[in-house]
Amino acid sequence: MVPPVVVSPLIKTTRWSALLLGMIYGRQRFNYLKPIAEEERRIEEAEKAAREEQERIYKQLSEANADTILK
Amino acid sequence: MAQAAQKLVAKVPKLVGAAVTYTKPRLATFWYYARVELVPPTPSEIPKAIDSASGLIKSYQAGRLGQTTVKDALRNGLVATEVLMWFYIGECIGKGGIVGYNV
Numbered sequence: 001m002v003p004p005v006v007v008s009p010l011i012k013t014t015r016w017s018a019l020l021l022g023m024i025y026g027r028q029r030f031n032y033l034k035p036i037a038e039e040e041r042r043i044e045e046a047e048k049a050a051r052e053e054q055e056r057i058y059k060q061l062s063e064a065n066a067d068t069i070l071k
Numbered sequence: 072m073a074q075a076a077q078k079l080v081a082k083v084p085k086l087v088g089a090a091v092t093y094t095k096p097r098l099a100t101f102w103y104y105a106r107v108e109l110v111p112p113t114p115s116e117i118p119k120a121i122d123s124a125s126g127l128i129k130s131y132q133a134g135r136l137g138q139t140t141v142k143d144a145l146r147n148g149l150v151a152t153e154v155l156m157w158f159y160i161g162e163c164i165g166k167g168g169i170v171g172y173n174v
Binding site for chain 1: 100103104106107108110111112116117119120123124127150153154155157158159160161162163164165166167172174
């Protein structure tokens with residue numbers, strides 16, 4: 001087998017510090033995006049309830065209007 | 072159906088044993104190389120790294136950039152790309168997922 005290569009210290013430090021920086025960046029971005037996503041979900045729920053209400057009213061009205069004796 | 076499930080369950084230890092015998096030598100070669108090439112730098116190597124970095128800056132200022140061969144440039148480019156990819160692996164670890172943020 002080929003003997004393992006001795007890696008220069010510069011490459012080693014840059015690699016592992018890049019890993020560390022990446023972990024920190026990922027964690028911070030996740031913490032930043034999490035409340036925004038929760039807020040969006042909450043707004044979506046509220047709007048969905050309002051929309052369903054509108055659709056229910058519309059359906060009831062259309063059923064009432066379509067109810068004629070000329071069927 | 073139940074018999075097929077029973078036969079499968081009986082085969083599991085043999086499969087696990089086969090997987091272990093397959094991966095053991097490959098794991099050994101991986102450790103053989105990783106123990107030298109992938110270890111983090113010891114605290115004594117960090118000043119050496121700083122020295123090499125300042126040496127790089129000095130050679131760039133001395134105008135040695137025009138003297139690098141294409142082969143050297145490609146090799147350095149590949150090494151730099153690999154170092155950058157470690158950043159993205161760290162980001163995947165930090166955000167707790169591979170594709171996208173699971174908010």
